Amino acid sequence: MEVTLIDSPVANVANIARALRAAGAGLRVTRDAAAIKAARKLVLPGVGSFAAAMSWLVENRIDSAIRDAVADGAALLGICVGHQLLFDVSHEMGTTPGLGLVRGEITKYGGPLPVPQIGWNRVTSRGPLVDGGVYYFVNSYAATSTPHEIARADYGGPFTAAVQNGRVFGVQFHPEKSSTAGLEVLRNFIAWT
Amino acid sequence: MDVIPALDLLQGRAVRLERGDFTRVTSYGDPERVLDSLDVPRGSRLHVVDLEASRSGRPVETDIVRRLARRDLRVQTGGGIRSVADARSWIDCGAEKVVVGTVAADSPDVLRAIVADLGASRVIAAVDVRDGVVRVAGWERDAQRSLAEVLAVVAEAGIEEVLVTDIARDGVLCGPSFATYRALPPNLRVIASGGVTTVSDLVSLARISNVGGCVIGKALLDGRLSLAEARARVATPNAIPERVIPCLDVRDGRVVKGVNFVNIRDAGDPVECAARYEAEGADELVILDISATDAGRDTALESVRRVANALFIPLTVGGGVRSIEDFRALLRAGADRVAINTAAIRDPQLIADCAQEFGVQAVVLSCDARGREVMVRSGKEPTGIDAVEWCRRAEGLGAGEILLTSVDRDGTNSGFDIALLRAVSSAVKIGVIASGGAGALEHFRDAIESGGARAVLAASLFHDRRISIGEVKEFLAKEGIPVRR
Numbered sequence: 001m002e003v004t005l006i007d008s009p010v011a012n013v014a015n016i017a018r019a020l021r022a023a024g025a026g027l028r029v030t031r032d033a034a035a036i037k038a039a040r041k042l043v044l045p046g047v048g049s050f051a052a053a054m055s056w057l058v059e060n061r062i063d064s065a066i067r068d069a070v071a072d073g074a075a076l077l078g079i080c081v082g083h084q085l086l087f088d089v090s091h092e093m094g095t096t097p098g099l100g101l102v103r104g105e106i107t108k109y110g111g112p113l114p115v116p117q118i119g120w121n122r123v124t125s126r127g128p129l130v131d132g133g134v135y136y137f138v139n140s141y142a143a144t145s146t147p148h149e150i151a152r153a154d155y156g157g158p159f160t161a162a163v164q165n166g167r168v169f170g171v172q173f174h175p176e177k178s179s180t181a182g183l184e185v186l187r188n189f190i191a192w193t
Numbered sequence: 194m195d196v197i198p199a200l201d202l203l204q205g206r207a208v209r210l211e212r213g214d215f216t217r218v219t220s221y222g223d224p225e226r227v228l229d230s231l232d233v234p235r236g237s238r239l240h241v242v243d244l245e246a247s248r249s250g251r252p253v254e255t256d257i258v259r260r261l262a263r264r265d266l267r268v269q270t271g272g273g274i275r276s277v278a279d280a281r282s283w284i285d286c287g288a289e290k291v292v293v294g295t296v297a298a299d300s301p302d303v304l305r306a307i308v309a310d311l312g313a314s315r316v317i318a319a320v321d322v323r324d325g326v327v328r329v330a331g332w333e334r335d336a337q338r339s340l341a342e343v344l345a346v347v348a349e350a351g352i353e354e355v356l357v358t359d360i361a362r363d364g365v366l367c368g369p370s371f372a373t374y375r376a377l378p379p380n381l382r383v384i385a386s387g388g389v390t391t392v393s394d395l396v397s398l399a400r401i402s403n404v405g406g407c408v409i410g411k412a413l414l415d416g417r418l419s420l421a422e423a424r425a426r427v428a429t430p431n432a433i434p435e436r437v438i439p440c441l442d443v444r445d446g447r448v449v450k451g452v453n454f455v456n457i458r459d460a461g462d463p464v465e466c467a468a469r470y471e472a473e474g475a476d477e478l479v480i481l482d483i484s485a486t487d488a489g490r491d492t493a494l495e496s497v498r499r500v501a502n503a504l505f506i507p508l509t510v511g512g513g514v515r516s517i518e519d520f521r522a523l524l525r526a527g528a529d530r531v532a533i534n535t536a537a538i539r540d541p542q543l544i545a546d547c548a549q550e551f552g553v554q555a556v557v558l559s560c561d562a563r564g565r566e567v568m569v570r571s572g573k574e575p576t577g578i579d580a581v582e583w584c585r586r587a588e589g590l591g592a593g594e595i596l597l598t599s600v601d602r603d604g605t606n607s608g609f610d611i612a613l614l615r616a617v618s619s620a621v622k623i624g625v626i627a628s629g630g631a632g633a634l635e636h637f638r639d640a641i642e643s644g645g646a647r648a649v650l651a652a653s654l655f656h657d658r659r660i661s662i663g664e665v666k667e668f669l670a671k672e673g674i675p676v677r678r
Contacts, residue, residue: 015527019505048552112392112422114622118554118593119647120434120476120677134434134677136507138554154432156425177529179471179505 001190004039006062007031008082010053011045012176016079019176023186037065040074041190046081050090050106050141053081054098063099070101075167077189083170084141086163092141101168104146104160111156116140123161123173125151129188130162133181135173142172194399194430195406196423197269197384198233198413199240200224200261202254209411210244213321213328213360221414224257228264231413231420235265240292240356240408246273247294255286262287269317275300280307284315292356294319295329298336301346313351317384320344322373323360344378356408358386368615368643369394371401375672379403391619392418392426393645399430400642400673417619431675435641436476436648437665438626439655441466441500443512444483446492448656461656467500470655473662475506476677479532479596479626479650481559482512483571494526501527511559511596520547524555532559532596535569538576538583541590548591557626558592560584562613563600572600581616588621595621596650599629604653606632614644626650634660634668641674 003025007013013029020027020043028035036042044066046053057063070076078086087098090106098106109115117137125132130151142159143149151162151171163170169189175182200207203218207227211217221227233239239261243254250273262268270283271292280291291311296303297318308316320343321328327336327343336343347355357377359370369388377383384406385398391412398404407427412418441448441463448461467478480500482493490513497510510523511532523531531551537544537558548556561568562580569576584595597617599610609627618625624647627640631651640646654660666676 015501018502022505112425114624116552116554116593118624119436122432122434122675154429176505177507183505 001041002026002028003041003043003190004036005029005043006036006045006066008045008053008056010048010056011082012047013045015176016043016045019183020186020190023183023190025186025190031060031062033061033065036062037068037072039069042066042069042074042076043189044076044078044082044085046079046083046085047138048081050081050084050092050098051094051096054085054090054096057085057099066099067101070166070168073167075189075192076101076169078168078170079176080139080172080174083163083172084143086168086170087143087146090141102146102148102163102165102170104143104148104163106141106143108141109155109157109159113156117155120178121153121155121161121173123151123153125162129164129169129192130171130185131181134178135161135171135175135181135185136177137173139172194395194404194427195238195384196395196420196427197238197240197406197408198228198231198420199242199386199408199410200227201242201244201410202257202272203244205254205257207414208244209414215244215248225260225264227414228261228266233266233420237266238289238406239266239268241268241270241288242292243270243272247271249273250275252279252282255282258283258288259286262289271317271319274307276303277306277310280311280316284311290315290317292317292319294321295336297347298327298329298338298343301350304346305350308350308352313353316350316352317354317356318343318347318350318352319356319358320347321358321360328360344381348381354382354384354405356384356386358408359388369398371397371642374398374401374404377403382406384408390417391615391645392423393618395423395427396430397642399427400675402673434476434675434677435646435669436626437474437637437662437669437676438477438479438648438650439466439470439475439662440479440481440628440650440652442481442483442652443493443496445489446496449483463496464499464503466656468503470662471504471506474666474678475662477507477509477648478504479509479511480528481532482510484513494522497523497526497528509557509596511557517543517546517550520551520555524551530555530557530593532557534559534561537587538567538569538578541586544587544590544592548593553591553593556592557594557596558584558587559596559598560587560617561598561600562610565613565616568600572598572603580613581620584617584625585620588623592623594624594626594647596626596628597646602630603628605630606654608632608636609640609644609646609649611639611644614640614646618645618647624648634665637665638669638672638674641669642672
């Protein structure tokens with residue numbers, strides 16, 4: 001199954017590419033908007049700042065390419081900040097609109113625990129794309145209330161660990177760093193019809 | 194687990210006695226003002242001890258207890274309850290429960306009479322223990338019965354809650370006696386008391402299955418922890434798994450292991466070791482490059498690249514990182530996080546620069562300590578810097594986690610330096626990885642439970658296959674510490 005990995009400069013593309021290959025994907029890594037628009041299975045990675053990642057998408061017209069692909073029935077997986085980009089808006093350093101493919105907002109953790117969250121955390125899932133289990137997170141911001149939540153976790157308060165809206169799928173954790181459980185999530189996405 | 198604030202009363206004031214000594218008193222002032230300053234919410238349990246009564250055997254601070262009970266607090270009170278009339282007088286003041294100590298230990302008949310009068314649910318048995326021996330009468334003499342005998346009397350009377358205070362630990366901020374609580378019968382509902390100084394202590398107590406509550410006094414009164422934060426943290430003590438991390442010390446592209454950073458032994462190919470560790474359940478891998486030469490360091494960079502390509506867990510790399518360029522090169526080679534050690538002591542701004550450039554999550558401060566003194570250059574050179582001060586400063590500069598190695602313990606298998614871990618982990622909010630000295634399963638538990646570490650690291654123990662990562666995780670899980678399995 002061919003997967004198109006969006007080659008964002010604001011992402012750890014190499015690690016995700018390696019994990020997707022290990023999970024059995026045939027892989028195309030590209031930042032070409034036309035190729036992304038025509039893709040059937042897309043992965044949107046991201047680390048660091050939401051605003052920087054979003055502005056790269058907009059400047060390269062990849063935001064509309066992703067929306068067109070999804071409207072055309074493509075499956076999309078957002079990872080970490082890529083997952084956050086799926087939402088309506090983020091409140092990281094000001095307010096930045098996202099892709100609007102998933103309802104809800106991204107806000108900073110407000111609980112008593114140190115931020116960023118760096119480490120493994122237990123996820124409870126309503127399946128089937130994500131199994132309940134332990135996954136690796138690195139994040140200061142997350143969604144806490146969305147109708148599209150399919151998995152949640154707790155970090156000084158509950159937050160959304162994964163979302164699904166139609167063919168749009170996002171995970172706040174890093175499947176490429178979550179050992180066998182993470183690779184299983186990628187396999188689920190690759191096999192998703 | 195219920196976190197129960199405690200007030201000890203003496204001559205109308207909220208006070209603390211150091212180790213139960215009436216000549217060593219710290220006063221905190223008017224009890225109601227103290228409660229206001231602690232933000233104790235309505236409906237909260239409050240533990241009140243009438244210290245004078247515990248010594249003289251006659252209730253003294255009844256007016257204060259009456260005032261506290263009127264504040265919509267569920268007061269449990271005791272001190273010197275020697276008779277049904279004493280117990281009844283506290284209930285008449287508005288207390289929800291009475292805490293019965295000396296008679297529980299010395300006079301089963303009186304205890305039974307109190308239970309008959311008030312009902313078992315309104316009686317908490319208090320057992321004060323020093324070195325396994327029950328102490329009574331304001332801790333001033335040994336009880337007539339052993340701990341097991343006292344607990345049997347309590348159970349027979351139908352009392353459900355037992356307040357167990359480890360006197361040696363009380364009021365001196367050296368940590369609770371987890372072993373004492375763990376050794377108690379599993380069917381008891383224990384309220385732990387004594388030695389809690391950090392939120393981590395409370396989380397560790399909440400993980401012990403028979404501990405249903407914890408009384409905190411001094412740590413709360415001294416502002417070392419907030420009631421709201423403590424309650425939020427103990428609400429889900431098992432949500433976040435603790436990590437087990439194997440470490441590969443790599444020199445010239447080969448895994449080696451030193452004892453006290455000297456006597457290097459060869460232990461194999463890093464990629465083979467790394468893959469085996471992930472398969473065994475390692476939560477993360479640390480590579481420390483201990484090469485002494487530039488050529489050796491180039492080889493290490495290649496090792497990092499090869500290991501990163503074989504792993505699907507986070508990889509932290511340290512050793513010989515002198516500049517932001519070195520840091521970047523390791524991230525490019527596939528490290529998720531980079532540990533800085535000697536270079537950060539020479540130029541602390543390097544921590545801030547790397548955090549700014551690569552994010553807080555990428556920056557690990559590697560701190561080697563002999564005693565509490567920071568050592569640099571692979572643990573060989575003393576700096577005169579206090580490890581706790583240094584780690585706190587590094588946190589402020591932007592370190593995301595601390596890899597804390599005891600140079601004294603490294604390679605000795607004699608256990609982690611719990612005092613060092615405790616001192617650092619209670620001084621910072623970021624996570625501390627315990628390193629140096631792992632030799633037995635209990636050591637890993639103690640580093641997390643007593644030391645407050647968020648991760649435990651070992652090298653030679655895992656290389657030599659004396660203990661496997663799987664065995665460590667199985668043991669931690671059995672001891673109530675959450676791990677990824």
